[in-house]
Amino acid sequence: MSQANSRSFTIRVPATSANIGPGFDVVGLSLTLHLTVTVTLAPPSASDPARPPRISYSGEGADEVPLDAYKNLTTRVALYVLRCHGISKFPGNLTIHCANEIPFGRGLGSSGAAVIAGVLLGSELGQLNLPVERMLDFALMVERHPDNVTAALVGGFVGSYLRELDAAATEAASVPLSEVLPEYPPDAGEEWGMDPPQPPLGIGHYVRFGWSQSIKALAIIPRFELSTAKARSVLPQEYSRKDLVFNLQRLAVLTTALARTPPDPELIYEAMKDRVHQPYRKTLIPGLPEVTNNITPATHPGLLGICLSGAGPTILALATGGFEAIAEDARAIFQTHGIEVDWKILEIAGGSVVEPHP
Ligand SMILES: Nc1ncnc2c1ncn2[C@@H]1O[C@H](COP(=O)(O)OP(=O)(O)OP(=O)(O)O)[C@@H](O)[C@H]1O
Ligand SMILES: N[C@@H](CCO)C(=O)O
Structure with missing residues (x-):
């Protein structure tokens, strides 16, 4: 990734309501409450080229959300996406502010929104240009029911299913979350030992009603x-x-x-x-x-x-x-x-x- 220029961008992800009664793990509806993530990427500073991302947070969940990039769900997911594309670290001089309207743990898709924000953040930081279908694959490695993440990503009233995977792909998609999203950085001077588990292609499929x-x-x-x-x-x-x-x-x-x-x-x-x-x-x-x-x-x-x-x-x-x-x-x-x-x-x-x- 080129880090020569400063750039900044905003990611906006809606809340979602899943199930709508009988559609357990199948349907989701995007709603007008948002998680807004403002990202600024400056050239690495000469004095501290490896400084960890600076995260600040306002709104719902501000008093409980971790601000350590290796503990925060959004940045952990972004790092997973980057690692799957051969980029092992966050870029230096990364500043992230999250303004959140989606209450935590209430059934309004706060975790799904955080996961989708992370996939979009990883795709942007790595300039990966991931298509929607591939972004969904990454999200489904983290949140394993498709209803919230699909509706959060594509918007509207959406139905989705998970493709039946062959044995190898099932194994690839069933690794523990701790392996997909390690909570700690590698020790100083080391890289993570193992390659991150790559999502199988085309896990989730959806249609908008x-x-x-x-x-x-x-x-x-x-x-x-x-x-x-x-x-x-x-x-x-x-x-x-x-x-x-x-x-x-x-x-x-x-x-x-x-x-x-x-x-x-x-x-x-x-x-x-x-x-x-x-x-x-x-x-x-x-x-x-x-x-x-x-x-x-x-x-x-x-x-x-x-x-x-x-x-x-x-x-x-x-x-x-x-x-x-x-x-x-x-x-x-x-x-x-x-x-x-x-x-x-x-x-x-x-x-x-x-x-x-x-
Ligand atoms: N914006 C966020 N940034 C970081 N972590 C978040 C964020 N939003 C949610 N989380 C994490 O997700 C947890 C809530 O997820 P949980 O799946 O239990 O509920 P929900 O997603 O709000 O509800 P539902 O899945 O039923 O719609 C929070 O306690 C927090 O750990
Ligand atoms: N379908 C999921 C949505 C919550 O994330 C459930 O009801 O458990």
Whole structure:
């Protein structure tokens, strides 16, 4: 990489809501909250050519996010992308500021956004010009369900699947995260011993569904964090045919129903029900079944459907109006469980962008 000139650019990645009820690990929706990463790359200084990147952070998560480039998710992912292209270190004199609107651990795709920002950062720093499909491969080596990262990268209402890999590619894609993203720099004067695990080609595939412009997303955000790992640990390994068919039927209807104008509340409310993840997660999110069962299109005109956003605890209500009544009634239910919430009306966002500064 040429480091002769200074350059700076901004990466903007949207929040995402995964699952939308029945589409567990399949569908994602990009939303208008953003992680914005401003990057400045100056020529290495003569006095300290190897200085580590300087990271600063504002907004959501600022009090808990690591600012060490070998611990921060975004910079670790960027370094992984660089190492896979024969660049073993961050460039010297790299300064990064993250301004984040996406709350951590709430089911709004904060980690997916951090991973996509990292892939874009690596691609830009290495001037790699990676195509979208290859960027997705890198993201899927880190976050192994495609719903959030795909929607964050390409934007919109998106469905995705992971290609079935042959034995060698399965092994390449199944290495532990610690090997993909080591948390420490190599010792002084040394390089990392082993080549980083390269992502197999074409792991993820996606399609963008239509979306009726009349539909907005209301995010009702409880004031506590729930890690995706914990919310996945309560899910069973096996499901009954009845429950799988229940979800498949609804997902097939939902992906088209949300594209129709005017949207049909009766069809959508039922199509956003789920039996694969929400019933098991209610133990971690007190009030979840009451909110999804008691707030309906009949009681709340304007509501289309209501579900857990991603792994939770945020509730996603899709609606054409009546947002305040939906949010305040959800708030009242959560309050009976001692949980406070915030709420936001969001639009569907475009995909991630990298903007060079003039
Ligand atoms: N901008 C960021 N920079 C660095 N690390 C981040 C950033 N955003 C999220 N993370 C890391 O990801 C963790 C949250 O990830 P997790 O998968 O548990 O929840 P989520 O992505 O917010 O929710 P979901 O996957 O259900 O939508 C944070 O605790 C933090 O470690
Ligand atoms: N599909 C994922 C999204 C959270 O990242 C889940 O529900 O666990």
